[in-house]
Amino acid sequence: MSLLGERERDAVASVWEHLAHDVGVRLDVGPVATPVALLAAGGREIDTNAEARALVEELCALSDRVTLELFEHQEAGAYPSLTVGAGLRYVGLPWGYELASVVQAVAVAGADGPALSEPSLERLGAIERPVSIDVFVTPT
Amino acid sequence: MLLAYRCALASPQITATAVETSEFPTWADRHGVMAVPAIVVDERPRWTGSVPEDVFVDRLLAAVRETGTAVSD
Numbered sequence: 001m002s003l004l005g006e007r008e009r010d011a012v013a014s015v016w017e018h019l020a021h022d023v024g025v026r027l028d029v030g031p032v033a034t035p036v037a038l039l040a041a042g043g044r045e046i047d048t049n050a051e052a053r054a055l056v057e058e059l060c061a062l063s064d065r066v067t068l069e070l071f072e073h074q075e076a077g078a079y080p081s082l083t084v085g086a087g088l089r090y091v092g093l094p095w096g097y098e099l100a101s102v103v104q105a106v107a108v109a110g111a112d113g114p115a116l117s118e119p120s121l122e123r124l125g126a127i128e129r130p131v132s133i134d135v136f137v138t139p140t
Numbered sequence: 141m142l143l144a145y146r147c148a149l150a151s152p153q154i155t156a157t158a159v160e161t162s163e164f165p166t167w168a169d170r171h172g173v174m175a176v177p178a179i180v181v182d183e184r185p186r187w188t189g190s191v192p193e194d195v196f197v198d199r200l201l202a203a204v205r206e207t208g209t210a211v212s213d
Contacts, residue, residue: 048163078164084145087145087155088144088158089155089157091160092158092163098141098158098160101141101158105142108142108146115149115150116146116147120193120194123197124200125151128153130153131182132156132182133144133154133155134159134180135141135144135177135178136171136177137141137177138161
């Protein structure tokens, strides 16, 4: 069963048709989980690992520039976990509004040119030690 | 989330993680997340809400300076 509607697939394909570079996407999934009712999935009871796998596989098939590596873990953990390019990890099922963010993240990773404005790049260049940014989001 | 990712692409020192709060409530509770998007820098909650790029970079650098001295002037 397709998780994305035709309009969604067309929208993703049109964003990704401008990718200038290949983008690697990695999906880590945990063991089969107890289904949870997820508001973002319309209140359906779903196994987020299985749903993420089906969704990401369907997404990545929409562009030749986007390649998917899948890792299955036997122990429970913070899964599903999606890694886009070198710097972004998304923990959870990227549904709803956050799906659009992931699609945009792939577009940014595969774009020619800098990710930020020149002044921002210069200022961030002054950071001399590792820094982690965690962003807590909801999918609606 | 996208701005955090753009920062991660712009600096090899920065990593960005987005966490789906409703699936990982304990993780969010640990940082006292009450509203989203909530931004946590180096494990310390910093601000809530979407801001423009220059403000995001301002706040990020302020957070980095506060927790260490590893920003050259």
